[in-house]
Amino acid sequence: MALIEKAQIIDADGVRRALVRIAHEIVERNKGTENVVLIGIRRRGVPLAQRLSRFIKEVEGVEIPVGVLDITLYRDDLSTLASQPVVHKTEVPVAIQGKTLILVDDVLYTGRTVRAALDAIIDLGRPAVIQLAVLIDRGHRELPIRADYVGKNVPTSKREVIEVRLEEVDRVNGVWIMEKPE
Amino acid sequence: MPVSDMQLILETAGSLKEILTREIKKVPTLRGKSIVTLFYEPSTRTRTSFEMAGKYMSADTSSITVATSSVVKGESLKDTALTIQAMGADMVIMRHSVSGSCHFLARILDCSVVNAGDGMHEHPSQGLLDMFTIQQHKGGHLEGLKVAIIGDVQHSRVARSNIWGLTKMGADVHVAGPATLIPPEIEQIPGVTAHDRVEDAIRGADVVNVLRLQRERQQKGLFPTIREYSRIYGVNRERLALAKDDVTVMHPGPMNRGVEITSEVADSDHAVIEEQVTNGVAIRMALLYLLLGGAEA
Numbered sequence: 001m002a003l004i005e006k007a008q009i010i011d012a013d014g015v016r017r018a019l020v021r022i023a024h025e026i027v028e029r030n031k032g033t034e035n036v037v038l039i040g041i042r043r044r045g046v047p048l049a050q051r052l053s054r055f056i057k058e059v060e061g062v063e064i065p066v067g068v069l070d071i072t073l074y075r076d077d078l079s080t081l082a083s084q085p086v087v088h089k090t091e092v093p094v095a096i097q098g099k100t101l102i103l104v105d106d107v108l109y110t111g112r113t114v115r116a117a118l119d120a121i122i123d124l125g126r127p128a129v130i131q132l133a134v135l136i137d138r139g140h141r142e143l144p145i146r147a148d149y150v151g152k153n154v155p156t157s158k159r160e161v162i163e164v165r166l167e168e169v170d171r172v173n174g175v176w177i178m179e180k181p182e
Numbered sequence: 183m184p185v186s187d188m189q190l191i192l193e194t195a196g197s198l199k200e201i202l203t204r205e206i207k208k209v210p211t212l213r214g215k216s217i218v219t220l221f222y223e224p225s226t227r228t229r230t231s232f233e234m235a236g237k238y239m240s241a242d243t244s245s246i247t248v249a250t251s252s253v254v255k256g257e258s259l260k261d262t263a264l265t266i267q268a269m270g271a272d273m274v275i276m277r278h279s280v281s282g283s284c285h286f287l288a289r290i291l292d293c294s295v296v297n298a299g300d301g302m303h304e305h306p307s308q309g310l311l312d313m314f315t316i317q318q319h320k321g322g323h324l325e326g327l328k329v330a331i332i333g334d335v336q337h338s339r340v341a342r343s344n345i346w347g348l349t350k351m352g353a354d355v356h357v358a359g360p361a362t363l364i365p366p367e368i369e370q371i372p373g374v375t376a377h378d379r380v381e382d383a384i385r386g387a388d389v390v391n392v393l394r395l396q397r398e399r400q401q402k403g404l405f406p407t408i409r410e411y412s413r414i415y416g417v418n419r420e421r422l423a424l425a426k427d428d429v430t431v432m433h434p435g436p437m438n439r440g441v442e443i444t445s446e447v448a449d450s451d452h453a454v455i456e457e458q459v460t461n462g463v464a465i466r467m468a469l470l471y472l473l474l475g476g477a478e479a
Binding site for chain 1: 190193194196197198200204205206208209210211239468471472475476
């Protein structure tokens with residue numbers, strides 16, 4: 001099923017500005033960068049987390065560790081998916097005990113990915129705080145989950161699909177609204 | 183098994199291995215799935231490693247030891263298997279002394295059946311964990327590597343699974359052992375060379391996989407004495423020196439120290455025998471996830 005492109009809602013500069021703002025908010029909210037660890041949720045949360053780490057370094061001069069989380073093993077829909085998702089590596093380089101963890105993902109939608117990520121994190125240890133940063137919040141939550149840092153709120157219909165494209169994965173930067181054909 | 187399936191299993195095992203290093207070694211993926219191990223032959227590592235793999239993935243595992251089961255009352259394999267299935271097992275993992283018995287079981291059962299070794303035929307999960315171990319030590323690829331397999335190839339299902347898997351992945355396999363224990367048709371498999379002398383197989387090898395001398399299968403007098411076997415075919419320091427400097431030495435276990443391998447070699451830095459066991463758990467977790475994690479399971 002090919003998706004129909006409706007509109008580009010954020011361009012490359014827009015993505016960068018949103019991330020720079022989130023980087024500042026992270027530092028401000030946590031009164032610095034002490035104990036902060038960024039955790040990117042595979043797949044597009046990972047380059048976003050790395051970029052946030054870079055922007056924070058430009059502001060504060062501190063290197064924030066970045067971890068990678070694969071949530072496949074924690075999904076609640078494994079038994080209903082037609083094709084089985086491939087498990088990728090989870091790589092969290094530091095002990096998360098007592099840390100301030102910031103989960104990073106591209107789009108917040110039903111909240112189920114974040115639910116799975118929270119379970120996956122808790123299995124790795126007990127952080128002091130977990131916060132959530134997303135580039136796009138498109139609504140339609142199915143679980144009581146909200147983001148602490150949002151790049152842009154985008155009201156959508158359920159027939160629409162938000163596509164975040166990042167240079168590291170897709171060779172371009174930007175956000176598009178696509179639509180499933182009738 | 184197609185190459186793409188092997189690659190998927192190896193890749194999945196690479197991702198799951200991290201779980202074994204955690205403080206809390208448990209993921210919820212296979213919650214509510216039940217696995218039964220049915221072993222008609224003795225085993226420590228294969229059975230335990232399947233069971234632990236299941237437990238790390240939150241499946242429920244039970245094991246049937248044939249010596250204390252209804253099999254001693256004369257129950258047939260088919261009836262035992264159907265009974266297990268009727269109790270709601272999602273997967274049966276079996277080891278049996280008859281080649282092809284798992285294939286038979288797979289045809290009569292609706293649940294998944296995993297071969298944990300059948301007779302002198304195959305031991306697929308061991309073949310996969312050996313390939314996984316080689317990959318981890320040789321920069322992620324198997325293509326073009328020279329792998330020497332030394333010993334009793336004839337009776338070894340480990341050797342067969344290794345040979346079939348490795349040659350498909352493009353490795354160059356060299357076997358050596360007593361002529362009576364090397365099946366003559368082995369060289370018909372593309373990528374396999376048989377040698378009479380162990381030295382010829384080991385020379386320049388990237389990996390030396392030493393097979394266990396299966397004393398329980400040696401009643402036919404296929405070689406004179408254990409001592410002579412050890413002297414001519416045993417892997418020792420002098421023979422290992424012929425291999426590449428960074429050679430990796432593997433053994434499927436259990437080892438007969440001083441017979442097919444000297445303690446000096448088994449305890450050297452080249453040996454990765456314990457790591458093979460750890461990797462065995464990762465490979466089996468991958469198999470369980472791929473067989474039970476999806477929709478049809």
